[in-house]
Amino acid sequence: MLESRLILTSLMGSSLTARVVGGSPQGGVLSPLLWNLDVDRLLVVTNDLGFSTFGYADDIVIRVQGKFAHSVREIMQEALNVVVKWAVKEGLNISPHKTAIVTFTNRRKSEGIGPFILHGKELKMLDEVKYLGLILDSKLNWNQHLQKIIRKAQTTFAVVRRVCGKKWGLDLI
Numbered sequence: 001m002l003e004s005r006l007i008l009t010s011l012m013g014s015s016l017t018a019r020v021v022g023g024s025p026q027g028g029v030l031s032p033l034l035w036n037l038d039v040d041r042l043l044v045v046t047n048d049l050g051f052s053t054f055g056y057a058d059d060i061v062i063r064v065q066g067k068f069a070h071s072v073r074e075i076m077q078e079a080l081n082v083v084v085k086w087a088v089k090e091g092l093n094i095s096p097h098k099t100a101i102v103t104f105t106n107r108r109k110s111e112g113i114g115p116f117i118l119h120g121k122e123l124k125m126l127d128e129v130k131y132l133g134l135i136l137d138s139k140l141n142w143n144q145h146l147q148k149i150i151r152k153a154q155t156t157f158a159v160v161r162r163v164c165g166k167k168w169g170l171d172l173i
Contacts, residue, residue: 006018042060042086043055043060049082051063059132060083069113073113084119096118096121097121097124100129101114102128104138
């Protein structure tokens, strides 16, 4: 899949060509299968060690639960360490700026949960995260997701209204 492949990029009249030495082509028929075969080993390793790890396409979730903040922090940091070790062994890199931590709790404050370190960088703690098209907030009350859906519906309604106009469509008798 990689033999004799070139990447060509251009910007403002300048172009650059480079030979591909790793990875699989985006949009390639075998790319998802190759990724799934590779990442499945990560899911098996982490789940065998007792972490709840889930994967969908190229998104991975590690779920840790516990009663005490320091226990949750230690377990999650150990899970992150296992993931980094696996990635290094596989020749992959996990981007800390694309990795997010959300604490789902009913407590007012989630003090003592972080910080978490990945590749020597502190991960950001968020109040909400978008996963598989859903916006999950730290209280799991769905307000942010519902607001997004309502805004989308209002926008669609406004577009349809503009297209139809006042004189088109069925009479409101």
